[in-house]
Amino acid sequence: xxxxxxxxxxxxxxxxxxxxxxxxxxxxxxxxxxxxxxxxxxxxxxxxxxxxxxxxxxxxxxxxxxxxxxxxxxxxxxxxxxxxxxxxxxxxxxxxxxxxxxxxxxxxxxxxxxxxxxxxxxxxxxxxxxxxxxxxxxxxxxxxxxxxxxxxxxxxxxxxxxxxxxxxxxxxxxxxxxxxxxxxxxxxxxxxxxxxxxxxxxxxxxxxxxxxxxxxxxxxxxxxxxxxxxxxxxxxxxxxxxxxxxxxxxxxxxxxxxxxxxxxxxxxxxxxxxxxxxxxxxxxxxxxxxxxxxxxxxxxxxxxxxxxxxxxx
Amino acid sequence: xxxxxxxxxxxxxxxxxxxxxxxxxxxxxxxxxxxxxxxxxxxxxxxxxxxxxxxxxxxxxxxxxxxxxxxxxxxxxxxxxxxxxxxxxxxxxxxxxxxxxxxxxxxxxxxxxxxxxxxxxxxxxxxxxxxxxxxxxxxxxxxxxxxxxxxxxxxxxxxxxxxxxxxxxxxxxxxxxxxxxxxxxxxxxxxxxxxxxxxxxxxxxxxxxxxxxxxxxxxxxxxxxxxxxxxx
Numbered sequence: 001x002x003x004x005x006x007x008x009x010x011x012x013x014x015x016x017x018x019x020x021x022x023x024x025x026x027x028x029x030x031x032x033x034x035x036x037x038x039x040x041x042x043x044x045x046x047x048x049x050x051x052x053x054x055x056x057x058x059x060x061x062x063x064x065x066x067x068x069x070x071x072x073x074x075x076x077x078x079x080x081x082x083x084x085x086x087x088x089x090x091x092x093x094x095x096x097x098x099x100x101x102x103x104x105x106x107x108x109x110x111x112x113x114x115x116x117x118x119x120x121x122x123x124x125x126x127x128x129x130x131x132x133x134x135x136x137x138x139x140x141x142x143x144x145x146x147x148x149x150x151x152x153x154x155x156x157x158x159x160x161x162x163x164x165x166x167x168x169x170x171x172x173x174x175x176x177x178x179x180x181x182x183x184x185x186x187x188x189x190x191x192x193x194x195x196x197x198x199x200x201x202x203x204x205x206x207x208x209x210x211x212x213x214x215x216x217x218x219x220x221x222x223x224x225x226x227x228x229x230x231x232x233x234x235x236x237x238x239x240x241x242x243x244x245x246x247x248x249x250x251x252x253x254x255x256x257x258x259x260x261x262x263x264x265x266x267x268x269x270x271x272x273x274x275x276x277x278x279x280x281x282x283x284x285x286x287x288x289x290x291x292x293x294x295x296x297x298x299x300x301x302x303x304x305x306x307x308x309x310x311x312x313x
Numbered sequence: 314x315x316x317x318x319x320x321x322x323x324x325x326x327x328x329x330x331x332x333x334x335x336x337x338x339x340x341x342x343x344x345x346x347x348x349x350x351x352x353x354x355x356x357x358x359x360x361x362x363x364x365x366x367x368x369x370x371x372x373x374x375x376x377x378x379x380x381x382x383x384x385x386x387x388x389x390x391x392x393x394x395x396x397x398x399x400x401x402x403x404x405x406x407x408x409x410x411x412x413x414x415x416x417x418x419x420x421x422x423x424x425x426x427x428x429x430x431x432x433x434x435x436x437x438x439x440x441x442x443x444x445x446x447x448x449x450x451x452x453x454x455x456x457x458x459x460x461x462x463x464x465x466x467x468x469x470x471x472x473x474x475x476x477x478x479x480x481x482x483x484x485x486x487x488x489x490x491x492x493x494x495x496x497x498x499x500x501x502x503x504x505x506x507x508x509x510x511x512x513x514x515x516x517x518x519x520x521x522x523x524x525x526x527x528x529x530x531x532x533x534x535x536x537x538x539x540x541x542x543x544x545x
Contacts, residue, residue: 231338
């Protein structure tokens with residue numbers, strides 16, 4: 001079987017696919033790629049099923065040796081990659097010759113870059129998914145971030161290669177945003193009008209201690225008459241909970257499955273991938289949209305990703 | 314068997330792909346059983362497009378694929394399910410015994426908890442291990458059971474400063490709750506002891522030792538028994 005040898009892992013590189021949904025009753029969150037749109041796009045470029053496993057790199061990429069030939073694509077944020085010193089373009093399928101080394105640098109835009117390889121990364125699935133769940137040490141490559149010396153196996157190709165490249169328009173439409181669109185959270189009504197006004201007009205900064213479990217935000221505190229805590233209930237992906245101190249936390253892919261803080265809003269499905277590209281110190285704002293808008297934005301996004309006619313030219 | 318939900322259910326949209334169903338807004342056994350019945354029915358007869366279920370004290374969060382379903386359609390179907398809850402028979406609760414080595418390195422907060430309540434460590438152990446606890450649901454992290462039924466005399470506030478790392482298997486109390494850490498995580502619960510048995514077992518088919526609705530007891534063991542069980 002073909003391999004990728006990890007010569008340096010980068011800051012935090014994990015194996016991810018589209019996650020394992022359906023284990024809420026056991027307290028297991030879905031995990032999966034923080035920017036699933038980039039993962040899907042990368043897989044499409046190398047002729048993989050959209051949910052094939054790939055490497056998710058965070059802020060600083062790694063160095064990888066390919067003993068055999070391979071076809072790769074780098075998607076998501078531009079980390080300035082080079083193959084034996086030659087620059088590699090983002091969102092383009094690139095041939096790798098046996099013995100070549102791919103060096104992925106540090107980010108020039110967002111938080112995450114994906115390395116997709118034709119055939120996909122093969123690991124032992126946990127609950128039907130290859131994705132790494134870092135907190136519990138489950139899934140992915142031995143349940144952890146990659147280290148120097150790790151050897152990843154590449155699977156056999158299963159689908160034909162696409163004939164064309166994604167259009168600039170398509171890439172632009174799928175690009176991450178800093179103005180996150182949200183629908184009202186289940187406790188939206190428990191926040192007084194001035195608090196809601198402050199939430200929707202303030203700029204928030206992503207805190208340093210943000211990760212795949214959640215993004216802590218700094219900025220205008222949001223106060224609620226009834227206090228912060230309530231009876232613990234299930235929490236959805238992208239929920240924005242307000243802690244006792246009034247600061248928002250966006251619950252993310254490795255989130256706790258239940259929680260006791262009030263949720264003021266929830267990031268819409270079409271913007272969840274944007275959350276995965278936020279870096280510490282990035283500044284974001286929230287824009288309320290209605291349910292119909294949330295739905296039509298997602299449908300448009302899926303239409304773009306689901307059809308080679310619109311995506312590739 | 315019991316009657317239909319005591320209180321009218323309430324639906325609340327949680328996100329563009331999820332819906333919360335509330336059986337009242339109090340932690341009661343009736344609400345717990347309603348949640349369990351609906352969970353049971355949804356697992357037996359899955360609704361197309363539904364992707365995940367998150368039971369809690371008196372609510373169930375239903376996550377769906379927004380390309381396949383939407384809130385209004387789901388609410389209509391769920392109302393039919395809820396109308397049938399009185400016909401869902403819940404299995405008899407399983408009795409699960411968890412061996413715990415109390416005190417020492419296993420339960421570094423036992424002494425403090427004892428003095429807070431003016432008891433001896435032996436009295437705290439006797440009280441904690443004499444009660445039967447209900448698993449309201451699993452959540453937070455894989456296999457973590459929200460246990461109800463802590464004796465009033467043991468209700469203790471959580472630590473002012475959480476520990477950076479609580480070893481897996483630690484048995485703690487916080488407020489009127491008690492629980493076992495399935496994995497090593499940061500945590501602010503007061504640790505009374507530790508169990509040598511695995512709570513979350515990814516290598517087994519039944520991943521979690523505990524399930525919603527179980528009845529749990531803690532059985533005190535010695536450090537020697539702890540070591541023997543740990544090796545087993």
